[in-house]
Amino acid sequence: MPKRDRLQPLQVYQLLPRTNCKQCGLMNCYAFAFALSTREKTVADCPPLLAEEHATALQALTAAFGSGEVQETGLLIERERCNGCGDCVVVCNRALSTLVNKGVVIRRDISDVPPPLDILSGVVEVTNWTSCKRTLDPPNMCRLCEEKCPFGALELVSVPGGEDADGSGD
Amino acid sequence: MENACLKGSAFFRAAWERREGTCRVGGREASLEEAVTAASGLLKGARNPLIYGLDNSTIEAQQVALRLARRLGAVVDDTSSFCQGALTQGIITGKVPTCTLAEAAQLADMMVYWGANPYHAHPRHLSKYTYYPRSQYREAGWMPDVVLAGVDVRETETSITCHKMFWLSPGGDREFIGQVMSALAGKEASMQAASFATLIEEAHFTVFFVGLGLVYSLGNDLDPFLGLLTEARSRGKAAAVPMVGHFNTMGFNHTLYGDTGYVNRVSFANGGGPQHGPEFSILRQLRGGAVDCLLVVGADPFTSLPHPLVSTLASVPIICLDPFPTPTFEGAQVAIPVAPSAVEVPGTARRMDGEVVTLPQAQTARGPSDGEVLGRLLEALD
Ligand code: SF4
Ligand code: SF4
Ligand code: SF4
Numbered sequence: 001m002p003k004r005d006r007l008q009p010l011q012v013y014q015l016l017p018r019t020n021c022k023q024c025g026l027m028n029c030y031a032f033a034f035a036l037s038t039r040e041k042t043v044a045d046c047p048p049l050l051a052e053e054h055a056t057a058l059q060a061l062t063a064a065f066g067s068g069e070v071q072e073t074g075l076l077i078e079r080e081r082c083n084g085c086g087d088c089v090v091v092c093n094r095a096l097s098t099l100v101n102k103g104v105v106i107r108r109d110i111s112d113v114p115p116p117l118d119i120l121s122g123v124v125e126v127t128n129w130t131s132c133k134r135t136l137d138p139p140n141m142c143r144l145c146e147e148k149c150p151f152g153a154l155e156l157v158s159v160p161g162g163e164d165a166d167g168s169g170d
Numbered sequence: 171m172e173n174a175c176l177k178g179s180a181f182f183r184a185a186w187e188r189r190e191g192t193c194r195v196g197g198r199e200a201s202l203e204e205a206v207t208a209a210s211g212l213l214k215g216a217r218n219p220l221i222y223g224l225d226n227s228t229i230e231a232q233q234v235a236l237r238l239a240r241r242l243g244a245v246v247d248d249t250s251s252f253c254q255g256a257l258t259q260g261i262i263t264g265k266v267p268t269c270t271l272a273e274a275a276q277l278a279d280m281m282v283y284w285g286a287n288p289y290h291a292h293p294r295h296l297s298k299y300t301y302y303p304r305s306q307y308r309e310a311g312w313m314p315d316v317v318l319a320g321v322d323v324r325e326t327e328t329s330i331t332c333h334k335m336f337w338l339s340p341g342g343d344r345e346f347i348g349q350v351m352s353a354l355a356g357k358e359a360s361m362q363a364a365s366f367a368t369l370i371e372e373a374h375f376t377v378f379f380v381g382l383g384l385v386y387s388l389g390n391d392l393d394p395f396l397g398l399l400t401e402a403r404s405r406g407k408a409a410a411v412p413m414v415g416h417f418n419t420m421g422f423n424h425t426l427y428g429d430t431g432y433v434n435r436v437s438f439a440n441g442g443g444p445q446h447g448p449e450f451s452i453l454r455q456l457r458g459g460a461v462d463c464l465l466v467v468g469a470d471p472f473t474s475l476p477h478p479l480v481s482t483l484a485s486v487p488i489i490c491l492d493p494f495p496t497p498t499f500e501g502a503q504v505a506i507p508v509a510p511s512a513v514e515v516p517g518t519a520r521r522m523d524g525e526v527v528t529l530p531q532a533q534t535a536r537g538p539s540d541g542e543v544l545g546r547l548l549e550a551l552d
Contacts, residue, residue, distance in 0.1 A: 049393055079290050083289065084176040084178070084298035085175055086175060087296060087297045118173065119174075121179050121183075122175055122176035122178065148331070150327035150331045156314070
């Protein structure tokens with residue numbers, strides 16, 4: 001199944017009951033939409049969603065946020081979607097690309113930087129996350145692997161210890 | 171093998187976990203000797219035997235199979251007769267320009283996946299062989315400066331990855347090619363065709379990866395596509411690579427061509443020279459009811475042939491050599507388990523681009539290889 005478009009928090013919000021009943025423990029449905037996107041909350045944390053009138057919404061949200069577990073790296077892998085094509089491994093330019101730091105171009109020598117991701121037994125695994133540019137200080141908001149996965153099996157949901165902003169990509 | 175893609179690792183796992191099957195004759199367990207005797211008996215008694223498959227065998231085993239075919243006066247065919255045969259024939263005879271995957275990766279500045287979704291059939295096609303390796307030669311970018319184009323009728327993983335997608339309605343390939351040709355000739359054409367034509371005009375080296383989507387849509391008459399290829403070539407370099415499904419289909423086509431001058435659908439009947447023609451395809455042979463013994467090597471016609479033919483198939487005595495218990499293997503009159511090529515059987519094979527690759531032996535063979543069994547059948551005939 002090819003990649004589907006990810007739901008943006010606003011779209012998630014549209015699917016929620018929007019009653020701001022606070023049963024999820026958050027201030028309002030909007031906060032819940034964000035918490036769902038970053039996987040701090042799961043679909044089951046919103047009890048009103050289980051009502052029959054929200055069945056379609058529940059289905060859509062479960063499909064979008066139901067499976068996969070966020071690793072401590074902030075990378076979410078839906079293993080059942082991955083077929084080991086290796087695109088995410090080869091696009092990772094942990095070293096090839098240049099980093100612009102205060103206007104100075106720094107080229108990382110990648111020759112001995114092990115790849116952050118690798119394919120083990122046919123499925124992608126995080127092998128050396130410290131090689132990922134997102135763990136640099138300051139972090140580089142790279143999202144190449146996520147963007148290039150044709151199956152939508154990868155999602156970078158949060159950056160450990162960093163503000164998430166949309167990445168530089170290319 | 172640890173790093174193989176899901177398909178690859180599933181294959182290796184299946185091969186490793188494969189239980190050593192036992193030979194069966196008429197549904198009853200038998201020794202290898204008994205099975206070989208029974209099989210050679212069937213072959214000897216057959217007036218019109220057909221040898222089918224061999225796309226998952228090493229080139230060495232294919233050569234033994236051809237000796238057997240000659241000896242028996244059998245018809246030989248493989249899946250390419252209803253897949254990529256026409257294009258492969260053109261390529262092997264040198265009529266259709268082709269290139270290796272390495273050349274594509276290093277030199278092509280336009281790649282077209284046409285009616286193909288490598289992410290399913292060949293998951294590593296882009297990452298390992300064609301599109302992404304290019305980035306090694308580019309200093310700062312991960313993004314190769316290659317136009318990745320796709321032509322398809324529906325959304326796939328490949329269409330998502332492609333920069334430019336050209337959407338056709340099912341069966342619309344012929345018309346689209348016609349439109350592109352007229353755009354190339356400076357005549358009026360649809361917007362889509364015109365932009366495809368522009369891409370071709372701007373490219374220095376275009377590689378077409380031809381999938382079954384295109385082949386089936388053109389009804390196996392590749393002339394329109396070949397015309398387009400020639401046109402593209404007159405503006406720069408252009409090449410076609412068939413997206414073949416089995417790991418050594420190309421090897422089979424080359425082996426048979428080297429032996430007979432044809433890539434598939436060959437008959438050695440009547441002791442004369444090899445004859446070739448559409449009437450010798452497995453489809454036509456079965457449909458005509460001519461086959462009275464079918465030797466299947468590493469293929470599963472019960473699952474891959476069109477439905478109506480399966481009942482015909484059920485009435486033909488089958489000898490099946492396969493590492494895995496496929497439906498054909500289960501239903502065969504004589505079933506002989508063999509060691510899987512590329513895992514337990516070393517040898518050589520040809521990739522889809524015709525490059526010869528050496529297959530290592532990853533583990534000691536349990537049981538005979540298909541080549542050895544074919545050799546024993548050959549001996550048993552004397
Ligand atoms: S429990 Fe559901 S409906 Fe209530 S505030 Fe939270 S998200 Fe909104
Ligand atoms: S986010 Fe970028 S640097 Fe990190 S693993 Fe993915 S592609 Fe590599
Ligand atoms: S995560 Fe996506 S890009 Fe990476 S190997 Fe799996 S399917 Fe391919």
